[in-house]
Amino acid sequence: MTAKxxxxxxxxxxxxxxxxxxxxxxxxxxxxxxxxxxxxxDALGYRPxxxxxxxxxxxxxxxxLVVPEVDSPYFxxxxxxxxxxxxxxxxxxxxxxTDGDADREKRLLHGDRAHLVDGVLFSPWATTPxxxxxxxxxxxxxxxxxxxxxxxxxxVAIDNVAAxxxxxxxxxxxxxxxxxAVGVQPHSRNAxxxxxxxxxxxxxTAAGLPTDPxxxxxVHRLHRADGHQAMHTLLDSxxxxxxxxxxxxxxxxxxxxAAGERGVPVxxxxxxxxxxxxxxxxxxxxxLTTVSPDKDRIADLALDHLAHQASTPGPPRSTTxxxxxxxxxxx
Amino acid sequence: MTAKxxxxxxxxxxxxxxxxxxxxxxxxxxxxxxxxxxxxxDALGYRPxxxxxxxxxxxxxxxxLVVPEVDSPYFxxxxxxxxxxxxxxxxxxxxxxTDGDADREKRLLHGDRAHLVDGVLFSPWATTPxxxxxxxxxxxxxxxxxxxxxxxxxxVAIDNVAAxxxxxxxxxxxxxxxxxAVGVQPHSRNAxxxxxxxxxxxxxTAAGLPTDPxxxxxVHRLHRADGHQAMHTLLDSxxxxxxxxxxxxxxxxxxxxAAGERGVPVxxxxxxxxxxxxxxxxxxxxxLTTVSPDKDRIADLALDHLAHQASTPGPPRSTTxxxxxxxxxxx
DNA sequence: CACGTTGCATGCCACGTTGCAAACTGGGGT
DNA sequence: ACCCCAGTTTGCAACGTGGCATGCAACGTG
Numbered sequence: 001m002t003a004k005x006x007x008x009x010x011x012x013x014x015x016x017x018x019x020x021x022x023x024x025x026x027x028x029x030x031x032x033x034x035x036x037x038x039x040x041x042d043a044l045g046y047r048p049x050x051x052x053x054x055x056x057x058x059x060x061x062x063x064x065l066v067v068p069e070v071d072s073p074y075f076x077x078x079x080x081x082x083x084x085x086x087x088x089x090x091x092x093x094x095x096x097x098t099d100g101d102a103d104r105e106k107r108l109l110h111g112d113r114a115h116l117v118d119g120v121l122f123s124p125w126a127t128t129p130x131x132x133x134x135x136x137x138x139x140x141x142x143x144x145x146x147x148x149x150x151x152x153x154x155x156v157a158i159d160n161v162a163a164x165x166x167x168x169x170x171x172x173x174x175x176x177x178x179x180x181a182v183g184v185q186p187h188s189r190n191a192x193x194x195x196x197x198x199x200x201x202x203x204x205t206a207a208g209l210p211t212d213p214x215x216x217x218x219v220h221r222l223h224r225a226d227g228h229q230a231m232h233t234l235l236d237s238x239x240x241x242x243x244x245x246x247x248x249x250x251x252x253x254x255x256x257x258a259a260g261e262r263g264v265p266v267x268x269x270x271x272x273x274x275x276x277x278x279x280x281x282x283x284x285x286x287x288l289t290t291v292s293p294d295k296d297r298i299a300d301l302a303l304d305h306l307a308h309q310a311s312t313p314g315p316p317r318s319t320t321x322x323x324x325x326x327x328x329x330x331x
Numbered sequence: 332m333t334a335k336x337x338x339x340x341x342x343x344x345x346x347x348x349x350x351x352x353x354x355x356x357x358x359x360x361x362x363x364x365x366x367x368x369x370x371x372x373d374a375l376g377y378r379p380x381x382x383x384x385x386x387x388x389x390x391x392x393x394x395x396l397v398v399p400e401v402d403s404p405y406f407x408x409x410x411x412x413x414x415x416x417x418x419x420x421x422x423x424x425x426x427x428x429t430d431g432d433a434d435r436e437k438r439l440l441h442g443d444r445a446h447l448v449d450g451v452l453f454s455p456w457a458t459t460p461x462x463x464x465x466x467x468x469x470x471x472x473x474x475x476x477x478x479x480x481x482x483x484x485x486x487v488a489i490d491n492v493a494a495x496x497x498x499x500x501x502x503x504x505x506x507x508x509x510x511x512a513v514g515v516q517p518h519s520r521n522a523x524x525x526x527x528x529x530x531x532x533x534x535x536t537a538a539g540l541p542t543d544p545x546x547x548x549x550v551h552r553l554h555r556a557d558g559h560q561a562m563h564t565l566l567d568s569x570x571x572x573x574x575x576x577x578x579x580x581x582x583x584x585x586x587x588x589a590a591g592e593r594g595v596p597v598x599x600x601x602x603x604x605x606x607x608x609x610x611x612x613x614x615x616x617x618x619l620t621t622v623s624p625d626k627d628r629i630a631d632l633a634l635d636h637l638a639h640q641a642s643t644p645g646p647p648r649s650t651t652x653x654x655x656x657x658x659x660x661x662x
Numbered sequence: 663c664a665c666g667t668t669g670c671a672t673g674c675c676a677c678g679t680t681g682c683a684a685a686c687t688g689g690g691g692t
Numbered sequence: 693a694c695c696c697c698a699g700t701t702t703g704c705a706a707c708g709t710g711g712c713a714t715g716c717a718a719c720g721t722g
Contacts, residue, residue, distance in 0.1 A: 006678080020680060048679080049677085051677085051678080053680080054679090056679045057681095
């Protein structure tokens with residue numbers, strides 16, 4: 001058993017309470033006492049028992065960040081930034097991975113980690129507005145990423161519709177006429193994909209072009225392999241596109257690889273835009289044009305929301321983080 | 332305040348202890364009682380207070396995974412696999428990020444999270460054997476990745492020297508004669524880089540080739556930007572290499588991009604081998620030849636070690652996970 | 663019918679910490 | 693000599709849970 005407050009108190013010849021005061025840096029402790037207690041702490045290698053402290057204080061200093069997958073570059077990046085932002089506020093982040101599993105999401109949403117974390121940053125994949133409405137757990141919650149019809153839940157996201165519209169418009173402005181969209185998720189509740197599709201269509205419509213179902217390619221997940229396969233499918237079609245808007249950079253990188261395999265030169269014969277601004281896209285050949293969400297801002301805003309919920313009860317708030325189009329070599 | 336055991340007990344008209352028995356699935360509870368209590372639990376939305384439970388039980392079910400950076404693809408991948416492996420064992424992983432900061436590593440090593448986690452999986456960057464020797468915290472610890480001179484600490488890694496030798500030998504076997512190594516870390520304590528350098532040199536020596544300091548390129552970190560810059564430096568040199576062994580895939584992808592910028596065809600004029608087998612390398616053009624460590628095995632072995640430490644006291648153990656060379660298009 | 667057994671339910675306590683309020687100390691003013 | 697006050701230190705209680713030991717009732721057995 002490791003040393004506890006009482007052991008330190010006995011060793012230093014003071015009360016338990018005084019040791020606690022020293023540990024917590026309270027003001028009114030005589031310098032001599034403080035020094036003596038500190039010496040005992042060091043001698044015994046005392047470490048506060050965080051479980052006991054939490055039980056007493058009612059707060060843990062822990063946040064959960066719930067994402068579909070930690071190894072997807074976008075979420076890895078977001079996680080890293082969130083961890084850093086939280087560190088700056090003296091908080092620790094518990095990264096939780098759902099693998100897009102609806103049950104696991106539901107369990108986490110409904111308080112599987114209740115009392116273990118002070119707040120939850122939730123990046124939903126399969127969660128529906130109904131799931132959210134049915135939530136009874138009182139742990140502060142902030143939704144990351146788009147989710148339509150959010151009922152009474154705090155929420156931070158970029159404007160996906162606008163971003164997708166800009167990306168598509170960028171392709172159209174370069175004179176492309178057959179612009180495909182890769183990343184449609186027909187059987188998924190995922191709202192992000194739906195919103196990006198909306199923006200894509202809006203851009204086409206604004207340019208006076210028809211939407212063509214053959215150019216809206218569904219995928220299972222949003223990974224490189226899916227983009228790779230989707231691009232091969234598109235290139236196999238009788239009337240292949242001259243530009244592709246991919247809903248994630250990973251899809252785009254898979255598509256880029258597929259174009260290379262088929263000898264289709266990018267960006268001349270085929271222009272490509274991704275979404276997320278992951279680092280791989282900066283070093284691919286050619287480098288990927290992409291929509292860059294301000295991830296630092298997203299992380300920071302999300303933490304703001306949590307802090308605000310903890311201190312000030314009030315109606316749920318929604319915040320939009322900025323994004324911008326980074327034009328690189330694929331367009 | 333959310334419901335606690337006592338509230339449920341009053342609601343169901345039973346004792347606190349009986350509710351606890353129901354919550355924990357104890358055997359001797361009458362079906363009728365169990366049902367009634369369960370109904371009260373649902374009605375009140377009771378969630379066990381994990382802090383109190385931890386305090387009482389002495390275990391948290393949490394593990395810490397300490398890595399330099401979550402957003403580096405290798406560590407993101409490892410983290411994802413570790414989280415899944417832990418989930419399968421009913422454990423939760425707390426991902427901790429040090430940014431390679433020696434102080435933060437030291438603090439975590441010395442029990443900053445004591446009592447909050449049952450064990451620590453530690454992937455050191457700046458930690459020295461002396462730091463490890465000075466450790467007083469008693470939380471079970473497993474070192475991930477190579478670390479030389481580990482004194483009395485459990486340890487899981489691949490054979491970096493052998494892997495680096497194989498990678499280099501592969502380049503030499505293809506007839507390359509000027510093989511550079513990118514990823515040397517002269518001012519760092521990092522043991523992994525050192526071991527890969529050792530393997531690289533061993534392969535050269537075994538092939539009867541001299542080691543050339545001009546071909547051993549130091550880098551600051553192991554990212555794409557570093558590999559990119561290192562490759563440009565190499566190509567600027569009077570006698571550029573015809574092959575490069577990069578100590579990580581990220582370095583290799585940066586180098587690949589640089590080669591492309593300079594119009595150096597890969598693999599004809601320049602062969603390239605990376606290390607880590609991250610997903611980007613499978614979809615780059617050309618696809619990256621790399622050393623693939625068995626990350627699932629690493630995660631699993633590490634958890635085995637922790638479980639073993641918790642149950643059976645004994646001398647520290649070292650385990651080596653397998654790796655293999657994946658030959659793709661850059662060689 | 664008494665007794666042991668089994669199945670079920672309960673009370674008490676401690677896990678290690680901190681909030682609260684009270685208690686002590688010594689120095690300076692009256 | 694007394695009191696007061698600011699500066700220190702302390703004891704007590706409680707946070708919510710689970711281990712332990714035991715109470716209690718009903719049942720089956722000799």
